[in-house]
Amino acid sequence: MKFAIKRGTELIKIKTKKPRRSVPQNELQLYRRAQHKALFVHYLNHFHGTIASACKAAQMTTTTYYEWRRTDADFAAKCDDILDIVVDTIINTAYSMIVDDRNPAMTIFWLKTKARHRGFTEVREFEHSFEDLNKVRALLADQSATKEY
Numbered sequence: 520m521k522f523a524i525k526r527g528t529e530l531i532k533i534k535t536k537k538p539r540r541s542v543p544q545n546e547l548q549l550y551r552r553a554q555h556k557a558l559f560v561h562y563l564n565h566f567h568g569t570i571a572s573a574c575k576a577a578q579m580t581t582t583t584y585y586e587w588r589r590t591d592a593d594f595a596a597k598c599d600d601i602l603d604i605v606v607d608t609i610i611n612t613a614y615s616m617i618v619d620d621r622n623p624a625m626t627i628f629w630l631k632t633k634a635r636h637r638g639f640t641e642v643r644e645f646e647h648s649f650e651d652l653n654k655v656r657a658l659l660a661d662q663s664a665t666k667e668y
Contacts, residue, residue, distance in 0.1 A: 555579070556587060560597050568605035 555577065562573040574581050588595045616625045630639035 556591070556594050559584065559587075560594070560601065563598060564601050567608075568602045 559573055559577040559579065562576040563570065566572040566576065570581060570584060574584055588598060613625055613629060616622045617629055631641055
């Protein structure tokens with residue numbers, strides 16, 4: 520495509536190229552989005568699962584990240600794999616702190632979180648039945664009936 524601009528007495532000829540239409544626009548957008556997702560996954564691994572840092576490095580918002588997670592199962596699976604690796608690394612570090620350093624605080628934490636099924640809990644858990652609830656209601660009813668006002 521050619522056209523000319525007249526600047527004063529000078530005629531400037533401009534030749535422009537036709538826009539490339541060999542790849543449909545939506546396919547090009549999908550390709551770029553896939554590249555951006557791959558870049559984000561790389562940064563998520565680099566920043567050890569910290570989503571905000573990975574988003575900042577990939578120049579995107581956390582809203583975009585959560586939208587991609589919601590709409591793209593493959594992307595969500597890749598992110599979950601990285602986050603699982605980070606959790607496993609932290610668990611291995613915590614375990615080595617228990618075994619090697621003999622850290623009592625870490626030992627207590629480990630027992631409370633990983634050995635809860637064996638009774639190592641800080642909060643006591645109680646099971647209640649409807650029979651117990653009915654007994655409490657009857658006791659409260661008797662107490663309120665005996666009070667004189």
